[in-house]
Amino acid sequence: MNKQKVVIEFQGVSKRYRLGNVGSESLKEDVGKLWNKLRGKKDHQTEFEVELNDRTTSAKSNYVWSLKDINLQINKGDVIGIIGKNGAGKSTLLKLLSKVTSPTKGTIKIQGRIASLLEVGTGFHPELTGRENIYLNGAILGMRKAEINRKLNDIIAFAGVERYIDTPVKRYSSGMYVRLAFAVAAHLESDILIIDEVLAVGDAEFQKKCIGKMKDVSLNEGRTVLFVSHNMDAIARLCNKCIYLKNGQLIAEGNTDKILQSYITAETNTHSSIVYAESDSPGNELVRLKSARIVNADLMEKVNMVIDETIGIQMVFEVLKNTSDLLCGFNLYNHQDVHILSSHDTSNIGFEYTPGVYESTIWIPSNFLSEGMHYCGLAAMSYTPFHVHYHAVGAIGFNVTDKSDGQTVRGSYGGTFPGVVRPQLTWNKIEKIEQHNEQSVRVDR
Amino acid sequence: MSKTDVNSDSIYWTEVISPKRSLLHIGFKEVWQYRDLIGIFVRRDIVSSYKQTILGPIWLFLGPVFTTFIYIFVFNNIASISTDNIPAPLFYLAGITIWNYFQSCLGGTSSTFTANAAIFGKVYFPRLVSPIATVISNLYRFLIQLALFLCCWMYYAFSEMVQPNIYLLLMPVILILMGIMALGLGIIISSLTTKYRDLSFFISFGVTLLMYATPVIYPVSAIPEAYKKFVLYNPVSPLIEAFRYGFTGSGTFSWNGMLYSTVFSVSALIIGVILFNRIEKNFADTV
Numbered sequence: 001m002n003k004q005k006v007v008i009e010f011q012g013v014s015k016r017y018r019l020g021n022v023g024s025e026s027l028k029e030d031v032g033k034l035w036n037k038l039r040g041k042k043d044h045q046t047e048f049e050v051e052l053n054d055r056t057t058s059a060k061s062n063y064v065w066s067l068k069d070i071n072l073q074i075n076k077g078d079v080i081g082i083i084g085k086n087g088a089g090k091s092t093l094l095k096l097l098s099k100v101t102s103p104t105k106g107t108i109k110i111q112g113r114i115a116s117l118l119e120v121g122t123g124f125h126p127e128l129t130g131r132e133n134i135y136l137n138g139a140i141l142g143m144r145k146a147e148i149n150r151k152l153n154d155i156i157a158f159a160g161v162e163r164y165i166d167t168p169v170k171r172y173s174s175g176m177y178v179r180l181a182f183a184v185a186a187h188l189e190s191d192i193l194i195i196d197e198v199l200a201v202g203d204a205e206f207q208k209k210c211i212g213k214m215k216d217v218s219l220n221e222g223r224t225v226l227f228v229s230h231n232m233d234a235i236a237r238l239c240n241k242c243i244y245l246k247n248g249q250l251i252a253e254g255n256t257d258k259i260l261q262s263y264i265t266a267e268t269n270t271h272s273s274i275v276y277a278e279s280d281s282p283g284n285e286l287v288r289l290k291s292a293r294i295v296n297a298d299l300m301e302k303v304n305m306v307i308d309e310t311i312g313i314q315m316v317f318e319v320l321k322n323t324s325d326l327l328c329g330f331n332l333y334n335h336q337d338v339h340i341l342s343s344h345d346t347s348n349i350g351f352e353y354t355p356g357v358y359e360s361t362i363w364i365p366s367n368f369l370s371e372g373m374h375y376c377g378l379a380a381m382s383y384t385p386f387h388v389h390y391h392a393v394g395a396i397g398f399n400v401t402d403k404s405d406g407q408t409v410r411g412s413y414g415g416t417f418p419g420v421v422r423p424q425l426t427w428n429k430i431e432k433i434e435q436h437n438e439q440s441v442r443v444d445r
Numbered sequence: 446m447s448k449t450d451v452n453s454d455s456i457y458w459t460e461v462i463s464p465k466r467s468l469l470h471i472g473f474k475e476v477w478q479y480r481d482l483i484g485i486f487v488r489r490d491i492v493s494s495y496k497q498t499i500l501g502p503i504w505l506f507l508g509p510v511f512t513t514f515i516y517i518f519v520f521n522n523i524a525s526i527s528t529d530n531i532p533a534p535l536f537y538l539a540g541i542t543i544w545n546y547f548q549s550c551l552g553g554t555s556s557t558f559t560a561n562a563a564i565f566g567k568v569y570f571p572r573l574v575s576p577i578a579t580v581i582s583n584l585y586r587f588l589i590q591l592a593l594f595l596c597c598w599m600y601y602a603f604s605e606m607v608q609p610n611i612y613l614l615l616m617p618v619i620l621i622l623m624g625i626m627a628l629g630l631g632i633i634i635s636s637l638t639t640k641y642r643d644l645s646f647f648i649s650f651g652v653t654l655l656m657y658a659t660p661v662i663y664p665v666s667a668i669p670e671a672y673k674k675f676v677l678y679n680p681v682s683p684l685i686e687a688f689r690y691g692f693t694g695s696g697t698f699s700w701n702g703m704l705y706s707t708v709f710s711v712s713a714l715i716i717g718v719i720l721f722n723r724i725e726k727n728f729a730d731t732v
Contacts, residue, residue: 009458017730027641095729099462099569102726108462122567127493136489139482140568168496 006111007192007224008074008097013106015067015092015248029062066092068248070106076191079218079225081239081256083232083263088245090228094118094194097226112191112224115141119196121181126170130161130180133169137184151187158209159183186213193217196228211414214238215404232260233371236304236401237414260304260401270373270397272303282390283317287326287380289390290357291316294376294398307371307402307409307422311364315378319353325384326353328360331377331393334370338420344381367409370422371402472722475571482570486578491585505589509545513537520662529664529695535601539689540661542594546587547623547681548652553579554631555648558639558728565729572725573718576632580624587620598692608694615691615703619684622710626680629713636717636724640731660685665697677702680709 018026067089074080082090095101096108098116123140124133134155138148148155156165159179161172169177195214215238217223229235235242235256242259244251246266252259264270273293281288293301295312305311315328328345343362375397380389402422404414409422476483495501516537520526528536554576558565561575601607638645659681660668668676676682683702690698 096462100566101729102462103464105464109458110460110462111458113459116568119567123564125489125493127496128489132489132492136485139479139485140564140570142479142570143481145481145484 005075005077006073007076008072008111009109010070010072011107011109013067013070013096013103013108014065015089015096015101016063016104017066019062019064065248067096067103067245070250072243072250072253074224074226076224077218077222078241079214079227079239081235081242081259082226082228082245083230083235083242083259084245085267087247089248090245091118091196092248093245094196094226094228097194110192113142113189114192114194115185115188115190116194117182117185117196118194120178120185124169124177124181127168129168130156130165130172133180134184137181138188141185141188143188147189155180155183155187158186182210186210190223192224192226194226194228208413208415211238215414232263232399233401236260236371237404257304257306257401260399261302264303264373264399268373268399270303270375270399272301272396272398274395282392283380284389286319286321286323286382287389288318288320289315289378289380289392290318292376292378292392292396294396295361302398304399304401307369307400308366308407310366311369311398311400312361313364313376313378313396314359314361316357316359317380318357320355322352322354323382324350324352325382326351326380326389327383328362329377329379329381329388329391330362331379331391332364332369333375333377333393334420335373335375340369340374340420349383367424368421369400370419371400371417373397373399472571472573476573476577479570479574482574483578483581486574487582487585490578490582502589505586506593509538509541509590509593512541516541516662526663527667529666529689529693531664531689531693531695532601532606535597535607535693536664536689537662538594538597539692540685542587542590543619543623543685543688544656544659544661544681545590546583546620547627548656549583549586550580550624550627551631551634551652553583554628555634555638556645557632557635558724559635559642559645562729565725573632573721576628576635579631580628584620584624607692609692610690610694612687612698613691615687619688622706623681623684625714626706626710629710629715629717632717632721633713636720639724639728655679655681664689664695680706 020026070093082093084090094116095118096103097110098114098118100118121137123137125136128136131152134152135145135148139145156162159176159182161176161180164172164176169180172180193214211234214225214227218225225239227235227239239256241254242256242263243253244259244263251266252262265272273291275291276282276289281290283289292313292315294303294305295314296302296305297310297312299312299314302309313330317328319326327349330343330345332340332342334340345360345362348360375394377391377393378395379391381387382389402408402410402417404410404412406412409424410417495504498504500507513534517533520537521528521533531539557572557576557579561572565572598607598609602609634644634648638648656662658676658679660676665673665676665682665686683699683706686696687698687703690696
């Protein structure tokens with residue numbers, strides 16, 4: 001372990017929360033606890049009756065572990081994505097880091113100044129002007145007045161609200177408000193930046209600015225960034241490492257691609273393979289689908305594909321009768337149920353099937369699909385007469401993540417990129433086809 | 446990490462967050478680091494309270510003036526309560542000015558946690574910054590109201606209806622003691638009301654009732670002997686009496702009373718800071 005580079009260290013950190021209302025019930029508990037303490041008895045609540053935080057099951061105890069035994073080291077310069085469903089403990093983790101609340105057990109060690117953007121615009125006062133609020137918000141975030149003075153112009157320019165800077169912020173549109181707030185936070189000099197979902201706001205232009213700033217912070221300034229989001233695409237683009245939390249426990253940590261594999265399998269109900277039991281396999285008396293899986297070029301099964309990987313879909317099916325009128329089909333849908341493409345295996349038309357088990361693989365080229373979840377429809381059909389023997393939709397699927405290293409279509413742009421497909425198209429070299437002489441330019445004006 | 450580099454370890458980390466912190470780890474140094482924030486909070490409180498008003502800070506004068514008229518009418522004219530040979534307007538104005546300072550400080554600081562829950566729940570800064578800023582911004586308001594009182598007082602002083610004396614010089618001490626007492630009591634109350642809010646209901650009318658147990662609308666000399674000691678147990682009473690005595694020369698002043706108030710204020714502050722310090726770490730979970 002390179003000690004010089006660790007900037008955050010969690011040692012057995014747990015956080016317990018009490019559920020339910022504060023009222024006579026909790027008073028009874030508090031009095032009971034105090035009574036036990038006075039008699040020198042051990043506090044049972046803390047040891048035995050605390051449950052893991054699974055919000056879907058009903059609780060037996062009034063206490064839950066919002067985080068349980070987190071051990072973790074974060075290195076300088078890493079951009080860490082924290083993923084997990086609602087209630088997995090992401091926000092609690094950030095709250096502990098930003099000292100809003102303290103852990104029940106364990107210690108957190110931090111090297112450097114932390115700037116946390118759990119919510120932008122904290123402490124903004126509606127009656128004060130934009131300028132006054134920059135000072136207020138900056139000071140709340142820990143800036144000295146001199147530091148704010150120095151950066152005031154940069155902040156105003158970054159937010160793009162020059163015209164409104166001496167107007168009370170209650171007159172601002174919600175977008176302007178957020179712009180100003182983010183601008184203040186982004187100019188805070190810190191070694192560690194914590195961001196929670198704030199990029200979900202603002203227009204596209206501003207999102208671009210924010211993400212650019214984030215990348216800038218980590219790449220050029222060597223600062224550490226912790227980024228919490230539900231948005232897998234954003235995490236894949238921006239973060240080199242990931243922390244996966246579930247029910248308050250650390251499930252996995254490591255490089256983003258690896259963590260997303262297990263996250264997608266566990267949390268989104270998307271499987272990269274399926275094996276059908278004899279009784280419920282799709283099909284009829286001619287052909288039945290036995291299994292299917294998503295593989296990369298090395299035939300390794302994967303559920304998370306980087307955009308520059310070739311994606312193969314392997315289908316194994318059983319043919320029960322002799323036939324030469326049978327071919328496989330494939331449909332692809334994205335997470336918005338857009339039917340992206342359809343393909344029939346016309347290269348194998350007329351293949352003489354005899355009873356037996358067959359394997360067919362269809363390849364989707366690299367740098368073709370857009371980011372996000374994709375679902376497959378696997379089919380087998382006859383042409384004369386046209387008949388579909390089975391069409392299994394959604395049984396298997398995969399996720400595509402993009403990179404923002406300049407090698408893919410999106411270039412180095414880190415924000416939301418539109419389109420259901422993202423093929424690398426050819427752009428001709430620009431040619432100048434007409435020369436305006438200066439004379440005519442002047443006339444035009 | 447091996448056991449041998451425990452020393453270099455504690456130098457390496459700039460911050461160690463752990464569940465418990467020693468009772469006396471107060472972090473005054475941290476509050477000092479955030480002194481700019483105190484200044485900005487004070488400015489915010491002052492600037493924002495009179496936005497979108499036409500009269501602006503003039504309202505600070507109108508409050509005491511109207512209250513004084515009402516008090517003269519009710520307590521002096523109807524109830525015929527003595528004003529200790531001090532002209533009635535001056536007597537009431539003195540009481541109202543200094544009592545307002547105490548009341549608004551206490552009111553502000555006692556709701557520190559509940560009023561700032563939104564900010565405190567999102568970002569960390571030394572929480573003491575907030576009540577300290579409240580006391581300072583109320584001091585500013587007090588000084589404006591004091592100017593009104595001084596105008597009134599000079600009128601009576603030049604017409605020799607009141608005789609100021611050397612105890613006038615104690616005024617800064619009185620102000621500081623009142624600030625400390627309000628801050629101490631306020632943060633105690635604030636700390637006790639994060640989980641169970643019941644106390645805050647009591648406080649809301651308790652402060653009003655406390656005024657009647659303080660020589661604001663009556664002089665100590667007018668209290669029947671049997672009840673006098675109860676009023677003097679009230680640590681605000683000696684301060685208000687001393688304030689009036691310094692400006693007007695009538696009333697009671699005792700060093701014992703001042704000492705009592707000082708001890709009370711400082712103890713309240715110490716207890717308050719310790720309690721506040723304990724609560725602030727986890728209050729976000731219960732507030």
